[in-house]
Amino acid sequence: MRRVKDKMIHGLFFLNGIFVVAILLGIFSLLVFTAFPAFKEINILDFLTGSIWNPDAYLEPSYGIVPMLVSTFMVTLGALVVAIPIGIGAAAYLSDVASPRVREVTKPIIEILAGIPSVVIGFLGIVLVGPFIAKVFGLSNGLNAINGSILLAVMALPTIISMSEDALTSVPSNYEQASLALGATKWQTVIKVKIPAALSGIIAACMLGMGRAVGETMTVLMATGCAPAMPKGFLDSVRTMTSTIAIELGEVAYNSTHYYALFAVGLVLFIITFIINMTSDIILHKYEKVHR
Amino acid sequence: MKRFLVLSIVVALLLCVSNVQAGDMLQIKGSDTLINLVQRLSEVYMQKNPGKYISVTGGGSGTGIAAIINGKCDIANASRLMKPKEVEQASKGGVNVKRVVVAMDGLSVITNANNPVNLTVDQIGKIYRSEVSDWSEVGGKGGKITLYGRQSNSGTFVFFRDAILKGEYAGTMRRMNGNAQIVEAVKQDKTGIGYVGVGYVKKAKGLNIVKVAAREGAPYSSPLNSEDVKSGTYPIARPLNQYVNGTPMGAVADFIAFELSDEGQKIVEEEGFFLLPQEYVDFNKKSVGL
Missing domain, CATH: 3.40.190.10 (Periplasmic binding protein-like II)
Incomplete structure (x- = not known):
């Protein structure tokens, strides 16, 4: 009886695992098959190198994804520039400086930050961050790449802090003790011993945070202005791949070139996030091996 | 059981x-x-x-x-x-x-309260096609024009493009997520211009509702004047x-x-x-x- 139960549970978990893999494969093949017809009418080179995206044009539609790629890249890079120093700093504080009581209160609070709906953060971008940026840079408005970067940084922070803190705490304590015994100060120990030892974990954390930033939709849709022109700098309005899909997929005519093209954009996005997640997974794996 | x-x-x-x-x-x-x-x-x-x-x-x-x-x-x-x-x-x-x-519906063109301009349909078209990029070129105070418009799933987006621009929107136009967001943006942006349904601006403060003339020399009329909209004197009206x-x-x-x-x-x-x-x-x- 017990053996049967064990086997059933074993089987159930196996099914669950397979189910998730099947979903992933299903989504991937859906993307590929729906994206593919787009290239019957759009030259794939034009798609990947064109600098104008204007599918419902007054005259000639054009499908170039470069401005979107650049936009996505810009807000993600900006978000990482803001989030990584703050994230690692906060993680180091939590793991090495804060008293256990402070840590117990602070860590859950940081994790709650991850649960704030993106619409709310986007709204803050419009009414709070936007006007602030406009004032600081002397612009007429603050709906631009910097705004998106700051908001995405806020959204990526919980992931980065929480995972970096785990990585720092799991550095074997003899590293720390050896460093202190050699006369290093606490600060030197954190900067020169613990962070390097936990580096692969921290990098993986940042990569996951990056994956979150690349795929985020509503926040950037609301806060970056969504102008489709090629951005010339961080003070220009940008329109990411995610916001383009979100804006246009809702009303596109079924099975039109535009429809397929949006799935092609989705495929590109999927490949990008897949590579990011894969890389972070590989790095994380490596780091687990080092400490075993 | x-x-x-x-x-x-x-x-x-x-x-x-x-x-x-x-x-x-x-x-x-x-x-x-x-x-x-x-x-x-x-x-x-x-x-x-x-x-x-x-x-x-x-x-x-x-x-x-x-x-x-x-x-x-x-x-x-x-x-x-x-x-x-x-x-x-x-x-x-x-x-x-x-x-x-x-x-x-009279579609109203709005600018910031600090920029009280009147425009012709032709000028509005030029502004949105980015053939004109500074307010001084169309009788405003000066300053680089920021364009606000709707996203392409909006009927207003299509109507405005087909009836007023008769061409492509400038790529730099910020695509806002609804009428209220455009109103909000133009209120804050001293050099902004936007287009929204009249219902959204009737009670709004901090805006200049642009008086529009059908062509050079024609009378400027406001979308707030219902007679003008009904009779067709106000040029940007639609069913x-x-x-x-x-x-x-x-x-x-x-x-x-x-x-x-x-x-x-x-x-x-x-x-x-x-x-x-x-x-x-x-x-x-x-x-x-x-």
Whole structure:
């Protein structure tokens, strides 16, 4: 009886695992098959190198994804520039400086930050961050790449802090003790011993945070202005791949070139996030091996 | 076992109740320009007719039209006309669309209160095609123009492009997620320009509602002047439409009749839109017999 139960549970978990893999494969093949017809009418080179995206044009539609790629890249890079120093700093504080009581209160609070709906953060971008940026840079408005970067940084922070803190705490304590015994100060120990030892974990954390930033939709849709022109700098309005899909997929005519093209954009996005997640997974794996 | 039986009966009953409600619920979907008006109309209608339910949601004209094509709503609100391709798509799926005009909308062009300009239609076109990039070129105080417009799923986006620009929007136009966001942005942006339904600016402060002339030398008129919109002196006016599947009957016909009644049209005016000119009253009679 017990053996049967064990086997059933074993089987159930196996099914669950397979189910998730099947979903992933299903989504991937859906993307590929729906994206593919787009290239019957759009030259794939034009798609990947064109600098104008204007599918419902007054005259000639054009499908170039470069401005979107650049936009996505810009807000993600900006978000990482803001989030990584703050994230690692906060993680180091939590793991090495804060008293256990402070840590117990602070860590859950940081994790709650991850649960704030993106619409709310986007709204803050419009009414709070936007006007602030406009004032600081002397612009007429603050709906631009910097705004998106700051908001995405806020959204990526919980992931980065929480995972970096785990990585720092799991550095074997003899590293720390050896460093202190050699006369290093606490600060030197954190900067020169613990962070390097936990580096692969921290990098993986940042990569996951990056994956979150690349795929985020509503926040950037609301806060970056969504102008489709090629951005010339961080003070220009940008329109990411995610916001383009979100804006246009809702009303596109079924099975039109535009429809397929949006799935092609989705495929590109999927490949990008897949590579990011894969890389972070590989790095994380490596780091687990080092400490075993 | 007994408990299970009771539970399943309760669940089944609940399902029945919710089904009945869903069946009676009139689904209206589409244009964000029309949503406030139609919501208001449906509230008054439901108060007068207890037991009738109407759900009104937005999402843009494109969303509403897609919904009526796919049979997902009873009435589609649309601030633009359906394209021939869409009508064809609908009839392929067995949906024979009929159009009703419920109100007239003056599309208002807005700038910041600190920038009180008047423009011609031609100038507005040039601004949005980015052939003009500084306010000093069109009689403003100077400063680089920031363009605000709707996203491409908006009927207002399409109408403004086809009727005023007759060309492509500048790539630098910020694509905002609804009328209210444009109003909010232009309020804050000293050199901004935007276009929104009149209903959204009637009570708004901190804005300059641009007086528009049809051409150089023609009189400038404001969309707030209902006579000008009705007579066509104000050049950026358009009919606001609803599409239904076939000649409306039952609950749909009843609600549309209410919209077109004197009482309904009074609400239209209160919401900042304009009464139907005779041409559209006749059109509705011909189209749906109401």
